[in-house]
Amino acid sequence: MTVKIKDVAIRAGVSTTTVSRVLNGEKYVREDLKNRVNEAIQDLGYAPSQIARSLVRNKTNLLGVIVPDLTSSFYSTILSSIEQTATSNEYNLLVCNISEDIEKEYKYLNIFKEMRVEGIIIMHEKINEKIREFINKLDIPVIFSSVKPMDQSFISVIVDDYAAAYDATKYLIEIGHERIGFIGGDMRDITSGQNRYSGYRNALSDHGIKIVHEHIRFGDYKVKSGYDMMGELLRYKLQPTAVFAVSDDMAIGAVNCIADHGLRVPEDISVMGFDGSQLTELVRPRITSMEQPIHHMGKVTVETLLRLISGEIQQEEDIILGHRLEVRDSCRNVK
Numbered sequence: 001m002t003v004k005i006k007d008v009a010i011r012a013g014v015s016t017t018t019v020s021r022v023l024n025g026e027k028y029v030r031e032d033l034k035n036r037v038n039e040a041i042q043d044l045g046y047a048p049s050q051i052a053r054s055l056v057r058n059k060t061n062l063l064g065v066i067v068p069d070l071t072s073s074f075y076s077t078i079l080s081s082i083e084q085t086a087t088s089n090e091y092n093l094l095v096c097n098i099s100e101d102i103e104k105e106y107k108y109l110n111i112f113k114e115m116r117v118e119g120i121i122i123m124h125e126k127i128n129e130k131i132r133e134f135i136n137k138l139d140i141p142v143i144f145s146s147v148k149p150m151d152q153s154f155i156s157v158i159v160d161d162y163a164a165a166y167d168a169t170k171y172l173i174e175i176g177h178e179r180i181g182f183i184g185g186d187m188r189d190i191t192s193g194q195n196r197y198s199g200y201r202n203a204l205s206d207h208g209i210k211i212v213h214e215h216i217r218f219g220d221y222k223v224k225s226g227y228d229m230m231g232e233l234l235r236y237k238l239q240p241t242a243v244f245a246v247s248d249d250m251a252i253g254a255v256n257c258i259a260d261h262g263l264r265v266p267e268d269i270s271v272m273g274f275d276g277s278q279l280t281e282l283v284r285p286r287i288t289s290m291e292q293p294i295h296h297m298g299k300v301t302v303e304t305l306l307r308l309i310s311g312e313i314q315q316e317e318d319i320i321l322g323h324r325l326e327v328r329d330s331c332r333n334v335k
Contacts, residue, residue, distance in 0.1 A: 003105055008044060011040035012033075029291065054291045060092055063094070064096070064111075064115075066098060066108060066109075067124060067221075069100065074277050078146060082298040085298060085299045094112065096225060102131060117140065119140060119142070119157045119306070122147075123208050124144055125149040125190060127149050138294070143157065144158075145298070148318060153315070159292045161191050161196050162199040165244075166202060171325055171331075175334065176335035179242070181216070182216070183225075188223070197246075215233060218235060219250055226253025227256055229254070242270035242331065243271050247274040248279055251330075252283055263265065271331070276289050276291025276292055276324075276326055280328060283327075
């Protein structure tokens, strides 16, 4: 038979209220009563229901996380940081991988609500009206990490994607490249799609370099996409001497494609990535990348969300973290 809290109270000779106080770690319980309750728990093998305790305390110590694609090196890295920071603050995660499926997200958000999560982290920006209306009505703090959706009042923890892409393109120009290809992301995304593309275009324009539309392709941030888009760029007679891919995964795909066409990186074509994921150090040549502070971004996201949960802050401006160019082996100075 399942041991219940009243069984513990009878064995210890105390009230069920006293047992609950001991289980919840309340200070004002006499030491002798606490010892009797703990002995009764051990003797009976009582395992308190975490859900029941959460309902009593009105505190679940759960955070819900919406991830668009766990196969991405960027999202797996930032999720690791989020998990570490949550655990160190005695919070657990409910992680939902929506695989770019908005209907899945709506289902998971409802599950978060039913499970009484204390806060929600969302890491994508393709939000339809149903999702927007749902999260705006939630009585649960919501924060966006690495993205800034349009027309949202929630805090976002991000880098300046426009400036980061501008600086990445500017670096390639400074080391002598003028034919700079671009492998962009989903243009429905403002943050990693539109802003990074605008940074690339404006850097070229500001340095008097003509934009060649045949040198521009758009993928989906994944390795295969980078491979396929690089293949299209190589079909053009006047090939770019450098390529800027807006994710490290796509940059790696581009490097593989270049090698499969009998060319070398960086001797024939230079490749620049974006994100600063650990993959940039693992492949050869090592990928030069415009780095987001991924680990710090995850940490700041959780810490800010916990401040929202505690009521320490009500709302504040977006948190914009710095970006940094990490020069490795995949870009050649052609001056």
